[in-house]
Amino acid sequence: MNQFEQEALAYHAAAPAGKVALQITKDVNTAADLALAYSPGVAVPCLAIRDNPEAALKYTAKGNLVAVITNGTAVLGLGDIGALAAKPVMEGKAVLFKKFANIDAVDLEIDERDPDKLVEIIAALHPSFGGINLEDIKAPECFEIERRLNERLPIPVFHDDQHGTAIVVGAGLLNALALTGRQASDIRVVCSGAGAAAMACLEMLVQLGVRREQIYVCDSKGLLTTRRSLSAEKEVWAQDTELHTLAQAIVGADVFLGLSGPGVLTQTDVMQMADEPIIFTLANPEPELRPELVREVAPRAIIATGRSDYPNQINNALCFPYLFRAALDCGARTINQAMKLACVRAIAELARNSPEFGPGAIVPELLDPRLLATVCPAVVAAARASGVAHR
Numbered sequence: 001m002n003q004f005e006q007e008a009l010a011y012h013a014a015a016p017a018g019k020v021a022l023q024i025t026k027d028v029n030t031a032a033d034l035a036l037a038y039s040p041g042v043a044v045p046c047l048a049i050r051d052n053p054e055a056a057l058k059y060t061a062k063g064n065l066v067a068v069i070t071n072g073t074a075v076l077g078l079g080d081i082g083a084l085a086a087k088p089v090m091e092g093k094a095v096l097f098k099k100f101a102n103i104d105a106v107d108l109e110i111d112e113r114d115p116d117k118l119v120e121i122i123a124a125l126h127p128s129f130g131g132i133n134l135e136d137i138k139a140p141e142c143f144e145i146e147r148r149l150n151e152r153l154p155i156p157v158f159h160d161d162q163h164g165t166a167i168v169v170g171a172g173l174l175n176a177l178a179l180t181g182r183q184a185s186d187i188r189v190v191c192s193g194a195g196a197a198a199m200a201c202l203e204m205l206v207q208l209g210v211r212r213e214q215i216y217v218c219d220s221k222g223l224l225t226t227r228r229s230l231s232a233e234k235e236v237w238a239q240d241t242e243l244h245t246l247a248q249a250i251v252g253a254d255v256f257l258g259l260s261g262p263g264v265l266t267q268t269d270v271m272q273m274a275d276e277p278i279i280f281t282l283a284n285p286e287p288e289l290r291p292e293l294v295r296e297v298a299p300r301a302i303i304a305t306g307r308s309d310y311p312n313q314i315n316n317a318l319c320f321p322y323l324f325r326a327a328l329d330c331g332a333r334t335i336n337q338a339m340k341l342a343c344v345r346a347i348a349e350l351a352r353n354s355p356e357f358g359p360g361a362i363v364p365e366l367l368d369p370r371l372l373a374t375v376c377p378a379v380v381a382a383a384r385a386s387g388v389a390h391r
């Protein structure tokens, strides 16, 4: 184990173990306090909520409480490591909710792979929460799970790996295009990965003006082509081509989007790309190709990863705390496309308004304190304009 790995274990093991703890928000020092907090006083808000469910927002923590829910089937790029092993990631998401947007988040690792049962479990849990952040649930099950929960529940349900990633990729790409003098409608994109994150990112790229026919997608078996038998989600991206591999498709490409796993991109692939390529190697924790290896063969490339130890961190953490803050504050029952696009533009603009803006700073840093004050109002405004804000 190297020194960094030892540090990571020591960080998590330092007492108290893990990264999150609950906090009491009212005085509970005297018998009189107890009489208010518990019996008999607690019965009064219970009955108020029975008579008017909206009162839960006034008398409980629900309105500022988000569930971070996984079944551990696609944890980062580590794959299907199971619910329990996913807990450090989910605690990490809870930390980011609190740190960046003062949202209390509870991580729930549910040992259930069956999509029907998972939907039932999450639906049954929903009264406790103001929102649900689905995390690291693998494709294709994640698409159906999110859709059914959104149809059924009166609170926002958001699959972070799909939409959070798509928002930040969209923002990063807009700025990378501007910096390299490209138009979205002119570029050719090669994507490695055809799972939750990739599918949503590609739809976002199309929304931003990239032409569908200019997007080539690879899964673990190679290029998605009309000659292959594919799932409905993948079929949308199939190209009618004789090409089969990433190495073939990447010749002349302007953009590489990596949402797959480590080692998928080679230096030879990078050398085949257009001048000043845009290379987003976003697999976590180990990218498709390390930035220093990309740089060796493409010195003018704009490079992003999902990690905090390289510049240009394209990670859904740049948006999910603020999207949920906005949704909770304005009582949005869903996080719709208008809110997502407002988030893309706000993040992109924030980076452009920074003195550091350039190839090494195409998105704001995760710790940028301006994110809360700029992204949230933009998303709230979009929620109001699109009629989903209820407060």
Ligand SMILES: NC(=O)C1=CN([C@@H]2O[C@H](COP(=O)(O)OP(=O)(O)OC[C@H]3O[C@@H](n4cnc5c(N)ncnc54)[C@H](OP(=O)(O)O)[C@@H]3O)[C@@H](O)[C@H]2O)C=CC1
Binding pocket: 073, 074, 075, 076, 077, 078, 136, 137, 138, 139, 161, 162, 165, 192, 193, 194, 195, 196, 197, 198, 218, 219, 220, 221, 258, 259, 260, 261, 264, 282, 283, 284, 285, 305, 306, 314, 315, 316, 317
């Ligand atoms: N930076 C960020 O913010 C984020 C990064 N990610 C990263 O994206 C990756 C995928 O996550 P997610 O979409 O949630 O997971 P999924 O399990 O839903 O999808 C994984 C996809 O990667 C494909 N894949 C696996 N190995 C290869 C390979 N060797 N070559 C090409 N494709 C391959 C799979 O192919 P097949 O369909 O054939 O199984 C599948 O399409 C992870 O590494 C994750 O860390 C995800 C979300 C956010």
Ligand SMILES: CC(=O)C(=O)O
Binding pocket: 075, 076, 077, 136, 160, 161, 283, 284, 306, 315, 316, 317
């Ligand atoms: C960042 C993230 O959500 C992932 O890699 O899965």
Ligand SMILES: [Mg+2]
Binding pocket: 076, 135, 136, 160, 161
């Ligand atoms: Mg994730």
